[in-house]
Amino acid sequence: MLDSDQTSTPGRAKTSSQKLADWDRDHVWHSFTQMKHYTPFVVAAAEGARIIDVDGNEYIDAVSSLWCNVHGHRHPMLDAALKQQVDRVAHVTNLGGSNDQTIQLARLLAELTPGDLKHVFFCSDGANSIEVALKMAFQYWQQRHHPEPQRVKYVCLSDAYHGDTIGTVSLGDIPLFHKIFKPLLFEPIRVPAPDAFEPSVPESSTGGLDDGLKNLELVLQQHSGEIAAIVAEPLVQGAAGIKIHPEGYLKGVADLAKRYDVLLIADEVAVGFGRTGTLFACEQESVEPDILCLGKGLSGGYLPISAAVATPKIYEAFWGDYSERKTLYHGHTFAGNPLACAVSIANLQVFEKEKTLENLVPKISRMAERLERLNQSELAEKTRQKGMMAAFDLKVPAGKNETEYGYYFCELVQQYGVRMRPLGKTIIVMPPLSITLDELDVIFDAIDMVL
Numbered sequence: 001m002l003d004s005d006q007t008s009t010p011g012r013a014k015t016s017s018q019k020l021a022d023w024d025r026d027h028v029w030h031s032f033t034q035m036k037h038y039t040p041f042v043v044a045a046a047e048g049a050r051i052i053d054v055d056g057n058e059y060i061d062a063v064s065s066l067w068c069n070v071h072g073h074r075h076p077m078l079d080a081a082l083k084q085q086v087d088r089v090a091h092v093t094n095l096g097g098s099n100d101q102t103i104q105l106a107r108l109l110a111e112l113t114p115g116d117l118k119h120v121f122f123c124s125d126g127a128n129s130i131e132v133a134l135k136m137a138f139q140y141w142q143q144r145h146h147p148e149p150q151r152v153k154y155v156c157l158s159d160a161y162h163g164d165t166i167g168t169v170s171l172g173d174i175p176l177f178h179k180i181f182k183p184l185l186f187e188p189i190r191v192p193a194p195d196a197f198e199p200s201v202p203e204s205s206t207g208g209l210d211d212g213l214k215n216l217e218l219v220l221q222q223h224s225g226e227i228a229a230i231v232a233e234p235l236v237q238g239a240a241g242i243k244i245h246p247e248g249y250l251k252g253v254a255d256l257a258k259r260y261d262v263l264l265i266a267d268e269v270a271v272g273f274g275r276t277g278t279l280f281a282c283e284q285e286s287v288e289p290d291i292l293c294l295g296k297g298l299s300g301g302y303l304p305i306s307a308a309v310a311t312p313k314i315y316e317a318f319w320g321d322y323s324e325r326k327t328l329y330h331g332h333t334f335a336g337n338p339l340a341c342a343v344s345i346a347n348l349q350v351f352e353k354e355k356t357l358e359n360l361v362p363k364i365s366r367m368a369e370r371l372e373r374l375n376q377s378e379l380a381e382k383t384r385q386k387g388m389m390a391a392f393d394l395k396v397p398a399g400k401n402e403t404e405y406g407y408y409f410c411e412l413v414q415q416y417g418v419r420m421r422p423l424g425k426t427i428i429v430m431p432p433l434s435i436t437l438d439e440l441d442v443i444f445d446a447i448d449m450v451l
């Protein structure tokens, strides 16, 4: 049962919700949050797709705890896996050591990921998995059998977002987040990524597919022999505002990467683990990247863990005697943490046991129906969806600030018992995959009411 009375620790008096809110404002510097306008939202408990705050108010979690919760909060199998593992060992260093949970998870990932991906490098957060993928690609060209040390450039997409470390910010293309850091960054080669839902693209065309691929090919020709890798979010660019690529773009990018002998790094941190309707987004276009980056949903959204999974071609370039100095000198203290791995294994087992992907079909249809209705509103536009990732844009009145307007909209939705987080004027609906049809209706009813 949901219980909001969780703010007390055994032996300690319960802290009032007001005090927690005050301390939150005073001491917690929240990510991506303008603290001047921060309204404390303090969660006490959660179950399934519902979260409950310290005052006992209940909300549907329409953002999956920022796109990472998969099977709902407090899933019995994930909870049990964590409890069992904590009774054995909580942490084992991954640097030159291992444990059964890390090994089992790596085996499972090697089995489930597309193609020949079989060497799993564990990290802690999504951005770290991209950082290490960039380094893997760079070092691969330096020390493979026929080295090409001049390959030091990366191609990435317009509107890209891959995290907040300096390497990933270098790849980023969201001015609000990235522009200020420009003097610190390396310069990637950016290609315009097509947007299947861009109203300016004529309906008769392929949503910008042909131009998108032509632009990429041109870059690959112009920079022949200089490019280490293409980095892309497959199918959907999440932080770009759920920018959905036209069908065939991912396959086209992968084919070009092969033709021009450039590595493909697929960032499935946001789209992995069922978000787009398949376990991995790459499956939908039969794409087998050289390095696949995973995060967020890997542990069902429970614990920080991520991974960069590489093919033998990459791995073998790092194989050698000490004297050859081919080791990948990269690592994180908590990489491959056994608690996180135990929960991640349970997360993958639930997909099979509960037929999570099969059960998404009616939910994806219900989201499509409800989104379609939003098109009739005079205040919403550009509804879009890929699997369980959906969004629409607010029509922001002239003179209003988009970010402020987005937050205002979400505050109003919260009054109807739904917790959302906007991206500027884009309102995103990305609930846990375990959400019920009735709960989906609660989300869209709230949106309808506010619109």
Ligand SMILES: Cc1ncc(COP(=O)(O)O)c(C=O)c1O
Pocket (backbone or CB within 6 Å): 125, 126, 127, 128, 130, 161, 162, 163, 164, 233, 238, 239, 267, 268, 269, 270, 271, 295, 296
């Ligand atoms: C596509 C993508 N890559 C990387 C990241 C970074 O992940 P993390 O916040 O875990 O570092 C995100 C986060 O939203 C993401 O959407």
